[in-house]
Amino acid sequence: MTLNAELSHRLYKDMWRIRLFEEEAIRQTGLGAVKGTLHTYCGEEAVAVAVCAHLRDDDYVLGTHRSHGHCLAKGAPMDRMMAELFGRATGSCRAKGGSMHIADFSRNILGANGIVAGGIGPGTGTALASKIRKSDQVSVVFFGDGAAARGPFHEGLLFGSLWKLPVVYVCENNGYQQWVPRSNVAVVDSVADMAASYAMPGVSVDGQDLEAVHDAAGEAVVRARTGGGPTLIEARTYRFYGHSLGDIEEYRSREEVDEWRETRDPITLFSAWMKERQWLGEDEDEAIRTQVKAEVAQAVAFAEASPRPEPEDAMTDVLDTAWRVSA
Amino acid sequence: MRTIALRDALREALHEEMARDDSVFVIGEDVIAHGGPYTVTRGIADNWPDRIFETPIAEAGIVGLGVGAALAGMRPVIEIMYVDFITCAMDEVVNQAAKMRYMTGGQASVPLVIRLPCGPARLVAAQHSQIMESWFMHVPGLQVVAPSTPYDAKGLMKTAIRSPDPVAFFEYKALYVSEGAVPEEDYVIPFGKADTKREGEDATVVAIGGMVPRALEAGVALEDEGYDIEVVDPRTLAPLDMETICQSVRRTGRAVVCEMDSSFAGAGAEIAAALAEQCFHDLRAPVLRVGSPHVPMPFAEELVAATVPDAGAICAAVRKVMA
Numbered sequence: 001m002t003l004n005a006e007l008s009h010r011l012y013k014d015m016w017r018i019r020l021f022e023e024e025a026i027r028q029t030g031l032g033a034v035k036g037t038l039h040t041y042c043g044e045e046a047v048a049v050a051v052c053a054h055l056r057d058d059d060y061v062l063g064t065h066r067s068h069g070h071c072l073a074k075g076a077p078m079d080r081m082m083a084e085l086f087g088r089a090t091g092s093c094r095a096k097g098g099s100m101h102i103a104d105f106s107r108n109i110l111g112a113n114g115i116v117a118g119g120i121g122p123g124t125g126t127a128l129a130s131k132i133r134k135s136d137q138v139s140v141v142f143f144g145d146g147a148a149a150r151g152p153f154h155e156g157l158l159f160g161s162l163w164k165l166p167v168v169y170v171c172e173n174n175g176y177q178q179w180v181p182r183s184n185v186a187v188v189d190s191v192a193d194m195a196a197s198y199a200m201p202g203v204s205v206d207g208q209d210l211e212a213v214h215d216a217a218g219e220a221v222v223r224a225r226t227g228g229g230p231t232l233i234e235a236r237t238y239r240f241y242g243h244s245l246g247d248i249e250e251y252r253s254r255e256e257v258d259e260w261r262e263t264r265d266p267i268t269l270f271s272a273w274m275k276e277r278q279w280l281g282e283d284e285d286e287a288i289r290t291q292v293k294a295e296v297a298q299a300v301a302f303a304e305a306s307p308r309p310e311p312e313d314a315m316t317d318v319l320d321t322a323w324r325v326s327a
Numbered sequence: 328m329r330t331i332a333l334r335d336a337l338r339e340a341l342h343e344e345m346a347r348d349d350s351v352f353v354i355g356e357d358v359i360a361h362g363g364p365y366t367v368t369r370g371i372a373d374n375w376p377d378r379i380f381e382t383p384i385a386e387a388g389i390v391g392l393g394v395g396a397a398l399a400g401m402r403p404v405i406e407i408m409y410v411d412f413i414t415c416a417m418d419e420v421v422n423q424a425a426k427m428r429y430m431t432g433g434q435a436s437v438p439l440v441i442r443l444p445c446g447p448a449r450l451v452a453a454q455h456s457q458i459m460e461s462w463f464m465h466v467p468g469l470q471v472v473a474p475s476t477p478y479d480a481k482g483l484m485k486t487a488i489r490s491p492d493p494v495a496f497f498e499y500k501a502l503y504v505s506e507g508a509v510p511e512e513d514y515v516i517p518f519g520k521a522d523t524k525r526e527g528e529d530a531t532v533v534a535i536g537g538m539v540p541r542a543l544e545a546g547v548a549l550e551d552e553g554y555d556i557e558v559v560d561p562r563t564l565a566p567l568d569m570e571t572i573c574q575s576v577r578r579t580g581r582a583v584v585c586e587m588d589s590s591f592a593g594a595g596a597e598i599a600a601a602l603a604e605q606c607f608h609d610l611r612a613p614v615l616r617v618g619s620p621h622v623p624m625p626f627a628e629e630l631v632a633a634t635v636p637d638a639g640a641i642c643a644a645v646r647k648v649m650a
Contacts (some may be wrong), residue, residue, distance in 0.1 A: 005560070053548070060399065062395075091432070092432070092435065093430060093431050093432035094432030095432070096429055096430060096431070096432045097430045097431060097432060101430040101431065103430075103431040103434055103435070104434075105431065105434040105435065110395075110399075110435070111427070111430070111431060111435070113423075114422070115418055115422050116422070118418065118422060118423060120391065121387060121390070121391015121392055121394065121395065121423075122391055122392070122394045122398060122419075122423055123395055124388075124391065124392050124395060125391060125392035125393060125394055125395020125396040125397070125398070125399070125403075126395040126396065126398060126399040127395075128380075128392055128395070128396050128401075129347055129395070129396040129399035129400065129401045130399070132352060132377065132378065132396075132401060133401075139395075151387050152387050152388065152391055152418070152419075155385040155387050155388030155391070156384075156388055156391060156392075158383055158385060158388065159382070159383070159385070159388050159392055162383065163380070216593055220612075255493030265560065315430045316433070317428050317431075317432060317433035318428065318429055318467050318468050319428070319470070319492045320436065320491040320492055321492050322429050323492075324517070325485075325486045325489055325490070325491065325515045325517050325518070326489075326515070327513050327514055327515050
């Protein structure tokens with residue numbers, strides 16, 4: 001899929017949708033409307049939108065605890081996501097999942113995941129299903145650099161490569177596993193280098209550069225869809241906010257964060273990239289933000305107007321109780 | 328009716344469900360070579376070479392892939408060589424398979440069967456002999472099945488494969504070669520229906536999995552002493568058919584709950600507690616549990632005999648509740 005003016009507009013807008021959705025969610029947490037914690041994706045938006053640009057509705061996406069961006073980029077309705085954060089019965093998961101478990105199966109978004117590396121095995125399993133059914137669906141699993149330490153990462157990549165499954169592993173290396181710099185806990189700098197152990201292509205890209213991610217993801221998705229097996233993409237990126245809300249961020253300097261925000265913001269960079277090509281005028285830029293602000297406001301209004309769950313809802317959806325076996 | 332071994336009944340169930348539904352597939356270690364250590368998956372590779380996957384030794388990966396394939400509409404049947412090894416995949420079982428339907432507000436269905444060969448059989452000691460049913464009973468979203476006969480094994484396996492939710496299917500290794508009558512035609516056994524394996528008047532012995540034959544043996548031995556025991560086999564521990572168990576106990580007034588696993592915080596503890604809550608006024612003696620002491624499985628024969636309860640231990644407990 002060529003990164004033309006039309007697609008660029010959509011992806012640019014999607015980055016804003018993620019950014020403003022999350023900043024509103026942070027604000028609503030301050031107001032007490034959103035409870036629990038949030039792991040925000042701000043700063044990493046180019047990765048989700050550039051990867052998901054290559055996906056069809058029936059392709060699978062599995063995420064992390066930091067998955068608002070993956071869900072929005074794959075097409076999850078923003079109003080139901082906001083309602084989920086508000087703990088409302090109309091939420092994506094009917095108020096049973098919250099931020100860390102948002103899923104929208106109608107768009108094959110099989111869920112954010114509160115367990116680090118938790119989506120890698122299941123994501124590889126969706127690809128196995130596609131192989132067995134001989135469909136040409138592709139699965140994309142997003143995970144962080146911290147996940148590359150866990151067994152399920154290694155086991156998942158082994159299976160993916162062993163059976164040449166149609167899966168793309170996308171590591172969002174934001175430099176910190178929660179509060180610890182990757183350099184303190186990793187023995188290889190680039191997660192992409194770990195692909196060699198599993199005999200699959202590994203590529204490291206600048207995750208702030210939408211075009212670079214888009215190119216790498218495009219190649220990987222085509223490889224997966226045409227029987228060439230998995231690819232491990234490392235997108236070097238940065239989160240603008242703390243690990244989760246309330247993070248006092250003693251492990252990194254204010255200067256470091258400011259520098260990324262000022263010089264490496266994927267939205268600013270892509271806006272400039274589009275403007276260089278005469279693909280985005282100042283008023284279009286302004287109009288996009290206005291549209292997204294309206295969408296976010298509408299999502300908040302939807303959430304506010306939605307009913308809270310009933311206490312008895314806590315008891316349902318454990319098992320499919322309507323099911324009866326038949327011979 | 329013909330008589331076959333429990334492992335053959337399981338194999339038949341797998342073959343029949345594979346033929347019935349294209350979404351069923353088998354995945355596990357050594358499942359093609361020899362059909363697994365217990366030969367349960369033998370023959371599947373001949374009939375459905377594209378629907379059986381022999382894996383690296385990577386339990387977390389196996390179960391993780393199973394969860395994902397199930398989410399995508401397939402019906403994986405996983406073999407974990409020994410239940411002890413499922414501990415390597417507990418995140419995938421507990422945090423992924425079991426919670427997925429709930430966390431997604433009912434969007435997800437995880438039709439996954441995890442076959443768990445369990446219990447002492449040969450002298451393979453602590454890391455190849457556990458049972459662990461209660462670990463899984465304690466997790467909302469899991470169904471726990473523990474058949475004791477070839478008939479139950481086949482009917483429950485078919486139900487497990489057709490179920491829209493994950494199943495931990497306990498196969499007592501010591502029972503694989505035990506034989507019993509199994510019809511040729513298709514049948515299923517619903518979950519949550521206990522089976523009375525022996526009728527009696529004096530005391531109810533609730534026996535789980537591998538303890539069922541021992542309870543029946545105890546029943547014969549106790550006849551000589553004039554005690555007529557009823558043996559109730561829950562067959563599934565989650566859901567648990569307390570209604571049938573309570574009906575029996577209300578009639579006999581006495582209950583002994585038997586399991587092969589450590590009885591501390593075990594499956595039997597749940598049954599005993601529920602009996603205390605629901606049948607207190609019908610009980611003429613305290614509910615007793617028979618199970619292993621709270622120690623890992625030892626190696627030497629004498630030590631195994633000192634831990635795993637036999638028919639004699641059940642007889643002793645029955646005498647106590649009859650006294």
